[in-house]
Every structure is written in structure tokens, then in C-alpha cells.
Amino acid sequence: MTTQADHQEIGALVHRLFQALDAREFTSGWARPYFTEDARMETPIGADRGAAAVRAAEVALGRFDRTQHMASGIIVEPRGESGEDSEHGATARWNALMVHVHPEAVLKERGPDAAPLFTVGGVYEADLRRTPDGWRFSRMAVRAVWTDGQPPQLMAPGAEGRPAAGV
Numbered sequence: 001m002t003t004q005a006d007h008q009e010i011g012a013l014v015h016r017l018f019q020a021l022d023a024r025e026f027t028s029g030w031a032r033p034y035f036t037e038d039a040r041m042e043t044p045i046g047a048d049r050g051a052a053a054v055r056a057a058e059v060a061l062g063r064f065d066r067t068q069h070m071a072s073g074i075i076v077e078p079r080g081e082s083g084e085d086s087e088h089g090a091t092a093r094w095n096a097l098m099v100h101v102h103p104e105a106v107l108k109e110r111g112p113d114a115a116p117l118f119t120v121g122g123v124y125e126a127d128l129r130r131t132p133d134g135w136r137f138s139r140m141a142v143r144a145v146w147t148d149g150q151p152p153q154l155m156a157p158g159a160e161g162r163p164a165a166g167v
Contacts, residue, residue, distance in 0.1 A: 002090050007076045010092055010128060010135050017137075018069035018096075026058045035137050036129055042141035063152040064118075066101040071124070079127065088130045089138075096122050096142070102152070115149040 002010075017034045031039075031054045041053035048056045061067055071094045079089035100118040107114045127139040 002076060002078045006090065006130075006135070010076045010090060011074045013128075013135055013137075014071050014074055014092065014094060014124075018071055021057070021061060021069055022067050024061060024067075030054075031057075033133075033136075035140075036131065039137055040139045042139070044142070044144055063103075064100040065103045068099045070097045071095070072097075090128045090130075090135070092124075092126045092128060094124050096120075096124055098122060100152070102150075106152070110150065118149040118151050119147065120144050121146045 013034065020030065020034070035054070038050055039053060040047060040049045041057065043056075043060075046056075047053075074092060074094040076090055076092045079091050098120040100120075102110075102114070102116055102118065107116060122142050122144045125141045125143075126137050128135050129138045
């Protein structure tokens with residue numbers, strides 16, 4: 001069973017993660033306060049697990065000069081009705097507005113009518129696990145509901161650091 005305190009902690013975890021993504025301080029171990037070691041991340045263009053998922057998020061955000069991620073309507077539910085799963089697990093769902101600022105070089109390449117922003121309205125769904133260090137995401141999926149502007153150019157298939165979209 002999740003308590004009101006759990007709901008608040010999970011909501012704060014969502015907001016802290018979004019702030020960390022926007023700050024882009026991707027030092028070694030930056031994702032540990034947010035994700036389990038085996039976390040799975042699912043995006044519109046693919047899925048990864050563990051360190052590969054973290055690297056994909058870094059690559060995806062690295063294609064932009066700046067980003068701003070905003071979360072609203074966070075709903076937390078216990079996972080399972082009884083047993084160990086409900087004691088140590090939860091699911092969360094929230095709406096997100098993700099604003100991405102294209103680099104000047106990309107805008108120059110695209111021409112004078114290029115939109116400087118790529119904006120995504122989406123929905124996140126996540127599974128969380130209670131660890132000795134607090135709540136962590138064990139699975140996170142993002143689905144784009146709408147977009148505005150031109151998305152970034154994705155790497156060629158097989159390129160190192162396969163990107164993730166909508167992060």
C-alpha cells in the first residue's frame with residue numbers, strides 16, 4: 001500500500017528527474033537517485049534497459065541547446081492489491097510538456113523558416129520500486145500525444161548511442 005507520503009515522494013522524484021534532465025549535469029552516476037540499475041525506458045523510437053537507457057537519454061537531450069520538461073497531474077497507484085508487490089511497488093502516470101530548443105547550427109541548416117522549438121505534449125507511465133534509498137523508477141514509458149515544430153534529425157541506423165525521442 002502506498003501512503004500519502006509515498007505519493008509526495010514519487011511526485012517529487014518526477015520533478016527532480018525533469019530538473020536533472022534540463023540541467024544536463026550528466027556526471028557518472030547521475031541517474032542513480034532516479035532509476036533502478038535494471039530500469040527500462042520506452043520511447044516512440046525504441047526501448048533500452050539499464051546503462052544503455054541512461055546513455056540514450058543523454059544522447060537524445062544532447063541534440064538540443066536547451067530543454068524544459070514540465071509535469072502535471074501526477075497520479076500514483078499501488079501496484080497489486082496485496083502481497084509483496086503492493087508493499088514495494090507503485091505505478092505513476094503524468095502529463096508532460098517538453099520544450100526542446102534546436103541548436104543554431106541546425107536552424108541555419110534548415111533555413112530561414114526553421115522553427116526554433118520542437119515541443120511535445122505527452123504522457124508518461126512508470127513503474128516504481130521502493131528501495132533502501134527511496135523510490136526509484138524501474139520502468140518509464142513516454143508517449144507523444146501531440147508535437148509542434150520539426151523534430152531533431154535522428155542518427156543513421158546502427159549509429160553509436162542510439163537516441164531516444166521525447167525524453
